[in-house]
Amino acid sequence: MRKNYPSNVSKEQFENIKSILENTKKRTKPRSLDLYEVFCAVLYVLKSGCQWRMLPKDFPKWQIVYYYFQVWSKNNGNEPSVLQLVLKKLVMAFRINNGRKEQTSFCIIDSQSVKNTDTTENKGYDAGKKISGIKRHIAVDSQGLPHAIYITTAEKTDRNSAIIMIENEKENLSAVQKILVDAGYTGEKFASKIKTIINANVEVIKRNELHSFVVLPKRWVVERSFAWLEKCRRLWKNCEKKLNTSLQMVVLAFISILLKRF
CATH class of the missing domain: 3.30.420.10 (Ribonuclease H-like superfamily/Ribonuclease H)
Structure with missing residues (x-):
């Protein structure tokens, strides 16, 4: 069972944004991965400042977490990211x-x-x-x-x-x-x-x-x-490395702050 890290948001708070995050990737079969766990892992990186490869083992694999962060961070031209x-x-x-x-x-x-x-x-x-x-x-x-x-x-x-x-x-x-x-x-x-x-x-x-x-x-x-x-x-x-990644980290920080107020 995963530890309850201070960076986590509750499952109830995550429900406020779950639908938007789920719709970013088309599902061809039932999802076996819990997006709540992935999102909490991204928040852990943001809050602790650790490298992606240094994520605790009780989170999903760092490659998966990093992949989802890239998907959620991608913006095409002036189109906003997820x-x-x-x-x-x-x-x-x-x-x-x-x-x-x-x-x-x-x-x-x-x-x-x-x-x-x-x-x-x-x-x-x-x-x-x-x-x-x-x-x-x-x-x-x-x-x-x-x-x-x-x-x-x-x-x-x-x-x-x-x-x-x-x-x-x-x-x-x-x-x-x-x-x-x-x-x-x-x-x-x-x-x-x-x-x-x-x-x-x-x-x-x-x-x-x-x-x-x-x-x-x-x-x-x-x-x-x-x-x-x-x-x-x-x-x-x-x-x-990229300015857009810096932008998305700032956006993620504000998301974390607002989620914990709900």
Whole structure:
């Protein structure tokens, strides 16, 4: 019998996403493998930061677990992966349970620079933060729930990356009326571009406009979302070879957080 690892979700929680994960692979015969066990194994890798080959023996074989992760992570062009569809469903369900609309009207955008390991294929250098690696760009609502995630190499500017992220998720962000950003997104060109894409207004909060050192208003929400990701050792550094794999690991982390709230 498999151990109950802290990274696991319950079978009841897994039922919320089981149907989406099952439909990714056409069945020609009854499935002998329990997808719940596979999903928990993927969460174990994410939470512990171990290599795929170092999965405990009470999980399914690592080759099978890795195969399913690849299937769930695959995205063709601008088409979302299975994990991204799962996250979108959970975010909408969580908002409805809290008495909110499915789509948010308010977003906070920020980025996080993360160091690379030697196994990564895509590398860049963030001169401002002196970090060689990647950048995670996210747009969250007032509850810290992600509505858009985008991964780039670290040399990409926050403004240009945010524009691409919003362009990619403009259907999901179509109801947004206001976007809150920090001084790194200052500029009339950025604000006008956002206005053109989703007809939202950009508000920039600058620290030098405050009379004393305090947490920037509402900015702590997106910082808390980044802090949630830090609870997963796999995300402490970027050890993924492909940018898409880095993206799917971030998506998986948010899925794990939301599942445990149901």
